[in-house]
Amino acid sequence: MAEPVLGAAGLTRRFGGLTACDDVAIALRRGELHALLGPNGAGKSTLINLLSGDLRPSSGSIRFKGTEIAAMAPDRRSRLGIGRSYQKTNIFPAFTVFENARLAAQSRRPRPLALALDAARDPDSRRRAQRGLELAGLDEHVERQAGALSHGEQRQLEIAMVLATEPEVLLLDEPLAGMGAEESVRMVALLKRLSSEHAILLVEHDMDAVFALADVITVMVNGQVLESGPPAQIRASVDVQRAYLGQDGD
Amino acid sequence: MPRRLIAPLAALALVALFPMSGATFYVELTTKIMIMAIFALSLDLLVGWTGLVSFGHAAFFGVGAYALALLSPRAEAAGLWSSLGIAILAAAACALVVGIFVLRTRGIYFIMVTLAFAQMFYFVFHDTDVGGGSDGRYVNVKPDATLFGFTPFDLDKPYQVYYLVLAVLVLVFAFLQMVLRSPFGRALQGIRANEQRMRALGFPVTAYKLAAFTLAGALAGLAGYLLAAQSGFVNPEILSWHQSGNVLLMVILGGAGTPFGPIVGAFALTMLHEFFSSITRHWQLFLGGAIVLIVLFMPGGLGHLARRIRRNLFGGARDG
Numbered sequence: 001m002a003e004p005v006l007g008a009a010g011l012t013r014r015f016g017g018l019t020a021c022d023d024v025a026i027a028l029r030r031g032e033l034h035a036l037l038g039p040n041g042a043g044k045s046t047l048i049n050l051l052s053g054d055l056r057p058s059s060g061s062i063r064f065k066g067t068e069i070a071a072m073a074p075d076r077r078s079r080l081g082i083g084r085s086y087q088k089t090n091i092f093p094a095f096t097v098f099e100n101a102r103l104a105a106q107s108r109r110p111r112p113l114a115l116a117l118d119a120a121r122d123p124d125s126r127r128r129a130q131r132g133l134e135l136a137g138l139d140e141h142v143e144r145q146a147g148a149l150s151h152g153e154q155r156q157l158e159i160a161m162v163l164a165t166e167p168e169v170l171l172l173d174e175p176l177a178g179m180g181a182e183e184s185v186r187m188v189a190l191l192k193r194l195s196s197e198h199a200i201l202l203v204e205h206d207m208d209a210v211f212a213l214a215d216v217i218t219v220m221v222n223g224q225v226l227e228s229g230p231p232a233q234i235r236a237s238v239d240v241q242r243a244y245l246g247q248d249g250d
Numbered sequence: 251m252p253r254r255l256i257a258p259l260a261a262l263a264l265v266a267l268f269p270m271s272g273a274t275f276y277v278e279l280t281t282k283i284m285i286m287a288i289f290a291l292s293l294d295l296l297v298g299w300t301g302l303v304s305f306g307h308a309a310f311f312g313v314g315a316y317a318l319a320l321l322s323p324r325a326e327a328a329g330l331w332s333s334l335g336i337a338i339l340a341a342a343a344c345a346l347v348v349g350i351f352v353l354r355t356r357g358i359y360f361i362m363v364t365l366a367f368a369q370m371f372y373f374v375f376h377d378t379d380v381g382g383g384s385d386g387r388y389v390n391v392k393p394d395a396t397l398f399g400f401t402p403f404d405l406d407k408p409y410q411v412y413y414l415v416l417a418v419l420v421l422v423f424a425f426l427q428m429v430l431r432s433p434f435g436r437a438l439q440g441i442r443a444n445e446q447r448m449r450a451l452g453f454p455v456t457a458y459k460l461a462a463f464t465l466a467g468a469l470a471g472l473a474g475y476l477l478a479a480q481s482g483f484v485n486p487e488i489l490s491w492h493q494s495g496n497v498l499l500m501v502i503l504g505g506a507g508t509p510f511g512p513i514v515g516a517f518a519l520t521m522l523h524e525f526f527s528s529i530t531r532h533w534q535l536f537l538g539g540a541i542v543l544i545v546l547f548m549p550g551g552l553g554h555l556a557r558r559i560r561r562n563l564f565g566g567a568r569d570g
Contacts, residue, residue, distance in 0.1 A: 052450065054446070054450065073449070073454075074449050074450055075448075075449045075450075075451075075452050075453055075454050075455065076452075076454075078449075078450060078451055078452030079452045084450055086447075086450075090444065090446065090447045090450075091444070091447070092440060092443040092444050092447070093443070094443060095439075095440075095443065099436075103436055103437070103440050103448075103451070104451045106433055106436065106437065107451045107452035107453050108452070110433060110437065110453065111433045111434075112433060112434040112437065112458070112461065113434070114432060114433055114434075115428060115429050115432045115434060116428060116432065117432050117433060118431050118432070119431060119432055119433040119435070119436040120431065120436075122433065125433075161447075161451065165451060165452060
């Protein structure tokens with residue numbers, strides 16, 4: 001099996017007496033879409049925050065292509081090629097849609113000393129931004145103010161911004177939440193397409209989407225990994241059914 | 251010509267022609283206001299564009315002013331270009347060092363810590379003999395602007411100082427406009443809007459803030475230098491917390507994060523001050539009341555009011 005691009009072992013994060021993430025191991029490989037399932041409070045978002053650097057682990061190791069990054073700040077991890085989206089839409093509401101994506105793209109070639117350069121005309125960041133917006137299906141609304149977009153469109157922008165940074169690893173925290181049916185279908189198709197070239201970790205509650213997309217599924221309960229394997233194994237697992245699928249109905 | 255440039259260009263023409271009135275007192279007052287406007291522009295880079303509310307910006311203003319006073323020999327002129335360079339570099343260096351510490355804090359703590367650092371600068375000059383203690387120090391002979399045998403202006407002539415300061419104000423304004431649309435400036439505006447997301451996108455946010463803090467400190471040092479050169483005198487009040495509050499008020503009054511707001515604020519606050527102090531001994535009460543009213547009814551500052559007037563005059567143009 002291919003070496004993981006991003007892998008964690010023994011990853012633990014405590015908040016006071018609560019262990020939100022307890023000795024978790026996970027491996028993300030290029031060309032693989034890895035879905036993360038679990039009931040609310042299982043520690044899925046905590047795990048994403050640990051991998052992205054928004055939170056520091058209490059203990060454990062995170063490796064990106066063999067380099068230990070557990071103590072690395074989130075901006076450095078982003079520059080290494082780990083991109084993330086947020087569960088709660090996290091954009092620049094006062095900027096235009098295009099400027100949101102362009103600013104994201106600018107991070108790849110920041111040129112802070114080019115003080116005479118008009119950033120809005122920088123072809124390099126414009127190209128990357130355009131590509132991210134096209135992939136996310138938002139290229140028709142580029143001059144609108146981001147805060148005025150519909151909720152679903154803001155979710156698309158969230159993805160467009162991550163893609164504009166051209167990451168190798170995508171950590172996506174519930175990208176489908178709040179999207180309309182049509183947007184969801186398009187997003188699922190996009191994720192399918194992206195998964196061949198990227199390593200993707202997908203937190204998602206939409207079971208149909210997860211089982212249609214995932215190559216590997218990890219199920220978390222109470223901060224711990226309950227089961228990890230291909231979709232068929234997860235579907236057949238008695239533990240998973242008892243802990244999670246059984247309660248959630250579909 | 252874009253409509254939004256009409257008012258600023260008219261104001262610039264008015265200011266450029268004003269010395270022809272021959273009212274030397276008001277020419278010197280306007281010079282002082284323009285120096286404060288440069289100072290306010292430098293602070294707005296932090297407050298309005300980066301989201302860093304500094305309550306200690308007078309420290310760097312004072313360092314620039316004291317640099318000239320300390321570099322001036324008792325009975326001779328200091329070289330303007332070298333002393334100006336040193337003043338700006340000294341202010342930038344102080345801002346860099348202070349920035350390393352204060353940028354570890356956020357929000358209300360940032361306000362308090364910048365104030366605390368500025369107070370340290372204040373007491374260094376107030377309580378030691380470095381700059382003449384609480385009495386301050388005179389710049390007995392104005393700095394000499396001679397460059398390669400050519401003297402472009404004479405700082406002993408108030409009208410020449412006026413145009414020099416006006417030119418510097420226009421240059422600083424244009425420079426900041428350029429910076430704000432550069433990749434660096436865009437990143438600062440992103441940091442103001444959503445710092446966490448900027449970090450997640452890969453921007454080293456603290457380094458950007460430190461660069462902005464240093465640049466703002468350098469420009470404040472330039473303004474302080476001009477003040478010392480114009481008035482020929484420095485004392486610790488230049489870097490007191492009143493001064494930090496004063497310039498912060500100018501920024502808020504004019505409209506933080508707007509291109510012309512700090513300039514409008516510098517003129518408005520100084521003129522309100524002159525007006526109330528000319529009619530009553532209790533001017534502070536009325537000045538304070540006027541500020542409260544402006545902030546209450548125009549939360550976006552006077553610049554916001556100007557935009558509303560323009561929209562009403564010229565119809566629903568979309569430049570808002």
